[in-house]
Amino acid sequence: MTDFICVGIVEDDLLCRQAQENILNLSSTFRLVGSWEDAESAIRAIPDILPDILLVDINLPGISGIECIRQLKKSCPYTLFLVVTMSEEDEDVFEALKAGASGYLVKEDGLDAVILGIKEAWAGGAPLSRNIACKIVRHFNHFSGKACNSQLTIREREIIGLLADGQMYKEIAAQLNITVETTKKHIKNIYAKLEVHSKTEAINKWRWF
Structure with a gap:
């Protein structure tokens, strides 16, 4: 088991890419495992590298960052995708999240926000x-409720709400007065109903879709 987080970068802007590379290389928490200037190169290389987290810009030449995430999500289901972009357009935000992004940061927040975002993800x-x-x-707020709520039981x-609050299985079991094994069975059912494979995906879908 490694003590660092393996991070890759997909960013076409040279200065931005170098800045991200530099701040990652300066930290003992992260290991930079690759950096690509376009989605096509990343899609070819990343399945063999399997970074823990991939920073992805949206406005890339050729294949977009959103499509890059969508394609890599299939071959790298355990990699977390963190969008780092200039775009705040509604369509980009929601399409990125639907494609499988675990978070969405705008570049104007600065590199410190990127580092914090990686750790949070x-x-x-x-x-x-x-x-x-x-x-x-x-x-x-325009909707009366989450569509996915209709699929899930009250329990x-x-x-899923307690998971989103960061509670562990044992804490959830104790709070709801059920066993850890029962908690795990409920979570398995949640994953199946929401058609996801990880806690992060489940929380994202429950929150937004």
Whole structure:
């Protein structure tokens, strides 16, 4: 088991890519395992490298960052994808999340936000720039409820909510007065109903879709 987080970068802007590379290389927490200037190169290389987290810009030459995430999600199901981009367009935000992004950061937040975002995503969170989080809240305030809620039982909604709050299986079991094994069975059912394969995917889909 390694003590560092393996990170890759897909970014066409040379200065931005070099800045991200430099800050990752300066930290003992991360290992930079690859850096690509276009999605095509990344799609060919990344399945053999399997980084823990991939930083992806959206506006890439050729294949977009969103399509890059969508394709790599199939071959790298355990890699977390963190969008780092200039775009705050609604379509880009929601399409990136639907494609499988675990978070969405805008470049103007700075490199410190990227580092914090990587750590948050690796810890099971869903890092979002403030403007992006507000955009998502405003969007879903137009709906009376989450579509996925209709698929989940009351108990399953309780459990996914506690997972989203960062609670561990034992903590959830104790709070709901059920066994850890029962908690795991509920989570397995949640994954099946939401058609996801990880806690991060389940939380993202429950929150936004």
